[in-house]
Amino acid sequence: MRESEVERQFVEAVRAAGGQALKFTSQTMNGVPDRLVMLLGGKCAFVELKAPGKQMRLLQRKRRQQLEALGFPVFCVDRPEQIQPAIDALIHWSPGDPIPRGIGAKIPDIPELAFPDTHDAFTPQVALSESEVMLK
Numbered sequence: 001m002r003e004s005e006v007e008r009q010f011v012e013a014v015r016a017a018g019g020q021a022l023k024f025t026s027q028t029m030n031g032v033p034d035r036l037v038m039l040l041g042g043k044c045a046f047v048e049l050k051a052p053g054k055q056m057r058l059l060q061r062k063r064r065q066q067l068e069a070l071g072f073p074v075f076c077v078d079r080p081e082q083i084q085p086a087i088d089a090l091i092h093w094s095p096g097d098p099i100p101r102g103i104g105a106k107i108p109d110i111p112e113l114a115f116p117d118t119h120d121a122f123t124p125q126v127a128l129s130e131s132e133v134m135l136k
Contacts, residue, residue, distance in 0.1 A: 003051040006077060007034065010049055013083045014039075017091065021047070031059035033067075033074055037090060045090050050078040050105065061110050068099055078105040 014021040019039035024046065026032045033046035046067055048056055056064070056076055064074040073093060075086045082104045089100040 001052055001080075003049055003054070006051065006080060006083075007049040009080050010035065010047065010077055010083050010086075013087055017087050019043075019087075029063070031057065031063040033060070033063065037087075039087075039090055042095065043090055043093065044095075045073040045075060045093075047086065047104075048074070048076045050076060052078050054078060055105070056107055058110065061107060064107065065110065071095065071099075073099045075103050076105040076107050 011021045014037055017039065019037060021035045021037050024032055024034060024036040033048040035047045035049065037045045037047055046064075048060055048064075050056070067074050073090065075089070077083055077086055086104050089103045093100055
């Protein structure tokens, strides 16, 4: 099954629930979810749709973190049987409540990056005077 078929079924199911699933794109930000879902009662979430078995890219997972930090649920749906549980979760969720977890496809965590010590051979060591330290 193709992503477009999962997306078509998702849009139809949201409409049947009395909502809208608007195609969402941004000219200034890559990696945003495919659909902005709006339901009665001011409920709003973002949904990334994938072909079965496909996962969100790293940038998409970063956008999910950013949107959820603002209080918006972000779901990933990659199979038709995940559509209704995602809609039901949004219907029963209220803004300000904890964001529903475990809905739809599993979204891998973003791997933590290890950065080199800032005092390695490539970082110049500069001694600052007391007045320069006070300025910073």
